[in-house]
Every structure is written in C-alpha cells, then in structure tokens.
C-alpha cells in the first residue's frame with residue numbers, strides 16, 4: 001500500500017490506522033451511459049458525484065445494522081474507457097471509488113466473501129436537480145414535452161439526462177447470486193451497478209454478459225436480449241468481447257429501423273424528481 005493511500009484514509013479516521021488494519025477495494029458507482037430506466041448522468045454530473053461521494057459510507061445489505069460492516073469511500077476518480085461507447089455514441093466514463101473497511105472480527109467473513117469474488121452490486125442514491133429531454137432539450141420538471149423516454153423519435157432514442165446533482169446520500173452493497181440475469185428485475189437491470197473490481201475474472205465475464213444483454217436490448221428489445229443470452233451461453237471471454245464490439249458497431253450505425261424493433265414498454269416508473277434512488 002502506498003503511503004499516500006494511508007494518508008488519504010487517515011484523513012477520515014479518528015486515529016491513524018496501519019496497513020494491516022485496513023481492507024481496501026474498488027467499486028464502480030455509476031457511469032454516463034443510458035440505463036434501463038432510460039436515464040443517464042451527464043459527464044458534469046459524474047464529476048459532481050465524484051466530489052459528493054468522497055467520504056460517504058456504504059452499507060452491506062445483508063446485515064446493515066452489524067458493526068464493522070460499513071465501508072467508506074476515500075478516493076474517487078472518473079475513468080474513461082475508449083473501447084466502449086455509450087448508447088448515444090459518447091465516450092464511456094464511469095465513476096470509480098476506492099473504499100476501505102477497518103478489519104474486525106465481525107467483518108472477517110464479509111472480507112473473505114469479497115476476496116472470494118462473491119458478486120456484489122452497488123446501488124447509489126443522490127439528489128437530481130434537473131432532468132433534460134434528450135430529444136428537445138427541455139427541462140422535464142419545468143416545461144415538460146411530448147417526448148417519452150424509451151421511445152424513438154426519427155430514429156433517436158429518447159432518454160433523460162440527469163444533471164444539477166446537489167447531494168449524494170449513500171451507496172450500498174447488495175449480494176447477488178452469480179446466476180442472476182441482467183434485466184430480471186429493476187434492481188439488477190441497472191447498468192450502473194457494478195461489482196467489486198477485486199472480483200476481476202469471474203466478475204468481468206458476468207459484467208460483459210450483462211453488457212451484451214443490455215446492448216442487445218437497445219437493438220431489439222427484450223426478445224433480442226433474451227435470445228443473445230441463450231446463444232452466447234457457451235462463448236468464452238474473447239468471443240464475448242467480439243460480440244459486444246459488434247453490438248456497439250450496430251448501435252453506432254443505428255437508424256430508424258431500430259424504432260420498429262423496440263418493444264412497447266410499460267411506462268417507466270417516474271420518481272417525484274427529488275430524491276432519486278438508483279435501484
């Protein structure tokens with residue numbers, strides 16, 4: 001562990017801790033891509049969130065009241081992935097956080113779980129001040145417009161851009177069995193939820209499979225995402241990477257044809273526009 005890492009952590013602690021006393025891991029909190037609720041954070045929002053989540057505590061869902069089950073973010077950074085494009089054709093960026101836990105008898109099992117690569121989803125909640133329609137640029141709350149998120153207009157997907165972030169409340173961990181499919185429930189369908197990066201190999205493949213399902217969804221709705229899940233079952237990591245690339249190409253070249261392929265979705269749940277929970 002670098003000295004600077006310890007220094008950063010000890011800014012948040014009542015006494016200085018040594019390396020042996022701490023457990024450190026990384027999580028991806030959110031990104032700038034359109035999620036299954038047809039919403040996305042702007043790049044500026046990511047930057048704001050990276051400030052606001054600094055020092056924030058995360059909770060593990062399976063035992064939130066137990067002591068020693070909290071982790072705290074001590075560093076954040078925005079990571080760019082030039083090999084990946086967002087649904088709207090932008091450079092993919094995500095907000096990555098480093099968090100620490102003080103090792104205790106109570107959290108020993110939890111830490112082993114994380115080390116063993118048991119998948120954890122991260123969900124965040126924050127306050128969103130403004131939602132902008134991607135088609136006409138209007139402020140959803142102030143003026144409103146005829147465009148509905150998730151629908152296509154002249155071949156362009158309508159989604160809400162989330163900005164003016166004023167508060168970040170919490171982040172939490174939700175244990176997820178490895179077999180859970182993306183898109184089964186709202187909670188797991190969120191593309192912003194990502195696992196611990198210490199869970200690299202198995203985690204990366206699951207993430208990739210989920211990403212492919214999501215991209216397929218944007219090209220052909222639920223039918224396409226279900227179909228690709230079945231057809232890609234036997235694929236290895238390299239084949240999956242290629243499959244993702246071809247979907248990304250397809251989306252980049254997307255035309256009005258896509259609109260006809262999109263399923264008629266149930267109206268997405270709308271929040272009241274104040275507290276915004278990314279579950």
Ligand SMILES: [Zn+2]
Pocket residue numbers: 133134135136137138145146147
């Ligand atoms: Zn509009």
